[in-house]
Amino acid sequence: MTLQFLVDGLLMGGLIGLGAIGVTLTYAILRFANFAHGEFITWGAYSTLVVAGAIGWMGGQTAGTLGPFSVGWPVLVAGLIAMLLTGLLALALDYILFRQLRARGNAIIMVMASFGASMALRSLIEFAFTAEPKYFSRDIQIAIPIGAGVRITADQVLMLAITSMLVVAVHLAMTRTTIGRSMRAVSENPTLARVTGVNVEAVIRTTWIAGGALACAAGIMSGITVQVRPFMGFDLLLPLFAAAILGGIGSVPGAVIGGLIVGLSEAVAVPVVGANFRAAVAFLLLIAVLLVRPTGLFGGRNDP
Amino acid sequence: MILDLTTYAAFFLMTAASFGIMALGLNLQWGQTGLFNVGVAGMAAIGAYASALLTTPPVAGRVGGYELPIIAGWLGAMVAAGLIATIIGAVTLRLRADYLAITTFGIAIVIQLVAVNVEWLSGGPFGMAFIPRPFASLQEYPLAFNLANLGLVGAVLVIVYLALDRLTRGPWGRVLRAIREDETAAASLGKNARLFRLQAFVVGCMIIGLGGAIQAHAIGFIAPENYLSALTFQVWAMLIVGGAGNNLGALVGAIAVWGLWSASSGLVSELLPAGMQARGAPLQLVVIGTMIAAILVLRPRGLLAEQIAISRFLAKSAK
Amino acid sequence: MNPPSLLTVEGLVAGYEPGIPIVRGVSVRVDASEIVVVLGPNGAGKSTLVKAVAGLVPKSTGKVLLDGVDITELPAHLMVRNGLAFVPQTDNVFTTMSVADNLALAVAILPKAVRLRGMDEMFVLFPDLAEKRSLAAGRLSGGQRQMLAVARALMVKPKLLALDEPSAGLSPKLVELVFARLVDIRKSGVSILLVEQNARAALSIGDRAYVLADGENRHEGQSASLWSDPRIAKLYLGAGGSAEVPAS
Numbered sequence: 046m047t048l049q050f051l052v053d054g055l056l057m058g059g060l061i062g063l064g065a066i067g068v069t070l071t072y073a074i075l076r077f078a079n080f081a082h083g084e085f086i087t088w089g090a091y092s093t094l095v096v097a098g099a100i101g102w103m104g105g106q107t108a109g110t111l112g113p114f115s116v117g118w119p120v121l122v123a124g125l126i127a128m129l130l131t132g133l134l135a136l137a138l139d140y141i142l143f144r145q146l147r148a149r150g151n152a153i154i155m156v157m158a159s160f161g162a163s164m165a166l167r168s169l170i171e172f173a174f175t176a177e178p179k180y181f182s183r184d185i186q187i188a189i190p191i192g193a194g195v196r197i198t199a200d201q202v203l204m205l206a207i208t209s210m211l212v213v214a215v216h217l218a219m220t221r222t223t224i225g226r227s228m229r230a231v232s233e234n235p236t237l238a239r240v241t242g243v244n245v246e247a248v249i250r251t252t253w254i255a256g257g258a259l260a261c262a263a264g265i266m267s268g269i270t271v272q273v274r275p276f277m278g279f280d281l282l283l284p285l286f287a288a289a290i291l292g293g294i295g296s297v298p299g300a301v302i303g304g305l306i307v308g309l310s311e312a313v314a315v316p317v318v319g320a321n322f323r324a325a326v327a328f329l330l331l332i333a334v335l336l337v338r339p340t341g342l343f344g345g346r347n348d349p
Numbered sequence: 350m351i352l353d354l355t356t357y358a359a360f361f362l363m364t365a366a367s368f369g370i371m372a373l374g375l376n377l378q379w380g381q382t383g384l385f386n387v388g389v390a391g392m393a394a395i396g397a398y399a400s401a402l403l404t405t406p407p408v409a410g411r412v413g414g415y416e417l418p419i420i421a422g423w424l425g426a427m428v429a430a431g432l433i434a435t436i437i438g439a440v441t442l443r444l445r446a447d448y449l450a451i452t453t454f455g456i457a458i459v460i461q462l463v464a465v466n467v468e469w470l471s472g473g474p475f476g477m478a479f480i481p482r483p484f485a486s487l488q489e490y491p492l493a494f495n496l497a498n499l500g501l502v503g504a505v506l507v508i509v510y511l512a513l514d515r516l517t518r519g520p521w522g523r524v525l526r527a528i529r530e531d532e533t534a535a536a537s538l539g540k541n542a543r544l545f546r547l548q549a550f551v552v553g554c555m556i557i558g559l560g561g562a563i564q565a566h567a568i569g570f571i572a573p574e575n576y577l578s579a580l581t582f583q584v585w586a587m588l589i590v591g592g593a594g595n596n597l598g599a600l601v602g603a604i605a606v607w608g609l610w611s612a613s614s615g616l617v618s619e620l621l622p623a624g625m626q627a628r629g630a631p632l633q634l635v636v637i638g639t640m641i642a643a644i645l646v647l648r649p650r651g652l653l654a655e656q657i658a659i660s661r662f663l664a665k666s667a668k
Numbered sequence: 669m670n671p672p673s674l675l676t677v678e679g680l681v682a683g684y685e686p687g688i689p690i691v692r693g694v695s696v697r698v699d700a701s702e703i704v705v706v707l708g709p710n711g712a713g714k715s716t717l718v719k720a721v722a723g724l725v726p727k728s729t730g731k732v733l734l735d736g737v738d739i740t741e742l743p744a745h746l747m748v749r750n751g752l753a754f755v756p757q758t759d760n761v762f763t764t765m766s767v768a769d770n771l772a773l774a775v776a777i778l779p780k781a782v783r784l785r786g787m788d789e790m791f792v793l794f795p796d797l798a799e800k801r802s803l804a805a806g807r808l809s810g811g812q813r814q815m816l817a818v819a820r821a822l823m824v825k826p827k828l829l830a831l832d833e834p835s836a837g838l839s840p841k842l843v844e845l846v847f848a849r850l851v852d853i854r855k856s857g858v859s860i861l862l863v864e865q866n867a868r869a870a871l872s873i874g875d876r877a878y879v880l881a882d883g884e885n886r887h888e889g890q891s892a893s894l895w896s897d898p899r900i901a902k903l904y905l906g907a908g909g910s911a912e913v914p915a916s
Binding site (some may be wrong): 077078081142145146152153154156157158160161162163164165166167168169171173174276279280283286290319321322323324326327331332335337339 | 385387440441446447448450451452454455456458459462465466578579582585586589600610628629631632634635637638639641643646656
């Protein structure tokens with residue numbers, strides 16, 4: 046058996062981890078499982094496509110590519126813009142929907158509402174773009190051998206690099222900045238946070254924006270490595286929840302490590318059970334965690 | 350014209366009734382016992398496929414095909430759903446409500462995966478056809494056919510409704526509600542809370558499975574794509590819209606949501622230009638999804654009032 | 669003419685559920701550089717009172733003034749900016765964050781214009797915490813956690829420090845320690861509003877005291893006179909802890 050699965054596993058794991066950070070923060074700070082998080086991933090990918098197309102059109106050039114990568118600068122710039130837009134989408138969704146329900150303190154109603162929002166958002170995309178898959182680039186990439194029987198494409202290297210940078214950036218933000226500490230504080234104990242002077246509303250806003258932006262990044266990555274389609278985010282929900290719960294709700298490092306575990310497990314299992322049963326792997330991991338150690342790897346508390 | 354309308358009305362009501370049966374099963378789980386089951390589509394699939402396997406003619410490369418009578422199929426559906434629910438419930442019911450939601454969500458996804466990929470069991474992505482329809486001999490007379498089927502499904506609905514009513518008004522129902530409110534207190538009464546929850550879960554799933562089987566026989570063919578999360582959401586929407594958290598509310602909700610669904614389908618195909626007709630289905634989902642979210646925000650009434658007790662219980666148990 | 673009080677609570681009605689008030693028209697006053705104690709049996713509304721002052725419990729009637737500023741409607745997270753720091757009874761430190769992070773959080777929230785005690789000053793005041801600065805607060809002992817909770821509140825250089833039963837769950841020796849600290853804090857010019865179940869210990873450091881019952885004012889006066897009033901001692905102060913009253 047070669048180590049090729051490592052490449053797929055790390056890539057997949059990285060993008061699951063990025064999505065799971067948003068899920069775990071929302072779960073810890075807003076105290077509900079947000080089934081609409083997958084749609085941030087999907088909207089992120091589609092927004093990037095649209096904005097990249099617009100940039101390319103305005104620039105009057107066909108999207109040239111950067112070096113050995115299959116994507117050009119329009120995509121990268123579009124990605125940044127889309128991350129902001131997706132963050133705003135998340136914030137808007139909170140404003141229209143979740144905020145109205147928060148006061149009632151009923152997490153289950155919020156989960157139901159998120160399910161409804163997920164359906165509406167996904168179907169809007171399907172309505173606008175049809176269910177046909179779209180691609181960032183049709184170029185076939187050459188996979189370069191890097192030893193130990195492993196081959197990797199330039200895109201994959203770029204994705205791994207960007208994921209690592211984002212993860213490091215988030216970690217630094219959570220541990221060294223005021224807003225990061227404020228988020229950890231609210232995630233543990235909102236009342237004490239208030240008493241300490243933390244503006245919980247501002248933290249909530251930041252949580253949505255950050256979660257949305259990271260989900261967008263995950264969506265772009267998924268779009269570049271596989272394809273862009275309306276169900277792409279929804280199909281990632283189970284792995285996202287598995288990763289967040291495995292890592293311990295509220296823990297950002299936990300979400301990333303959980304994501305890597307889920308991604309690598311899927312990559313290992315796929316040659317055995319077939320690609321179709323990918324989602325089942327995440328599910329089994331989820332069940333295992335919930336039955337054996339529901340607080341997860343780094344979870345300090347039993348409930349969000 | 351009147352005949353057509355009546356035929357359509359009969360068909361509409363029959364479908365609403367089949368959803369109503371599912372909603373009753375879900376209400377037993379949620380309204381009575383506080384179990385947050387987001388895997389309704391999975392249970393409906395199990396019921397539908399089990400019944401189909403028992404009643405369809407044999408097909409090469411696939412199990413089943415015993416051509417049994419429809420009633421055997423429906424009973425088989427309940428048994429299959431009950432068995433799977435027992436296994437799932439034994440393992441997962443101890444989880445908190447929102448973790449149970451995620452888990453049942455995952456189960457439905459796995460069931461759908463199996464339905465798509467395990468061809469020797471389910472017929473693969475193309476599903477199963479030639480599922481016998483009740484009163485098949487009447488098929489050439491649409492009015493009679495639809496009325497007969499409406500009568501049959503309506504009768505099943507009434508039986509299920511009355512049975513559930515009897516159960517929930519009796520001591521079993523009282524225990525369920527006591528457990529829903531305060532598990533520790535109920536346990537101290539010597540009632541094994543987990544066992545009761547399991548019973549409610551299993552019976553609820555059996556009823557949902559029955560609903561799935563009824564729908565399968567009404568249409569005559571099934572495919573994995575019928576059992577996506579949209580179905581789960583439809584049934585939940587019926588409970589939410591119906592509002593009261595009680596069985597009557599579930600039926601009212603079934604008619605209302607199915608009505609809205611059908612109406613929006615018609616509306617969408619009217620409004621969309623010819624070239625965009627294929628996009629009608631997602632637009633319908635947008636409408637329904639938005640409507641549900643709006644109802645949750647604006648008029649949560651009944652469902653919420655019934656569940657305030659649950660949320661206090663959950664809030665307490667989450668400390 | 670007396671100088672205006674630091675904290676004035678007038679006719680406060682407050683409770684978690686609207687229509688079910690727990691505090692039913694309470695008035696208290698804290699002057700500069702004094703320790704005011706709030707006592708009373710369980711259910712008297714002492715905790716609810718101090719939480720309402722801190723903005724954590726909804727108020728339906730009444731006024732709260734801090735240094736002349738009306739803070740009745742102020743959201744809880746802005747209290748520290750106005751000079752009021754509150755130490756809750758339980759869950760009063762962030763257990764998943766380090767000691768240093770707990771303190772840094774308190775300070776970072778404030779605008780730079782406010783003069784702040786540096787973390788080093790705090791570690792001088794609480795040397796036990798200095799050695800454990802990188803440790804997660806959840807790993808501290810009960811007494812150390814209480815110290816951290818107080819230190820966190822002091823970081824913002826409040827005018828008024830409000831505490832909800834700081835002696836709860838602490839051994840008599842630790843209670844002595846904590847209360848001695850509170851006296852030091854008062855000496856440095858910070859006023860203290862102390863809600864306590866342990867009446868003996870509280871009255872030993874308090875200047876004045878209020879006794880609440882059923883959500884209303886019952887008695888008030890100088891600590892010494894309340895201490896020696898047999899009616900009060902019998903009704904309310906009973907078993908206030910086994911610690912010897914330290915001389916203040």
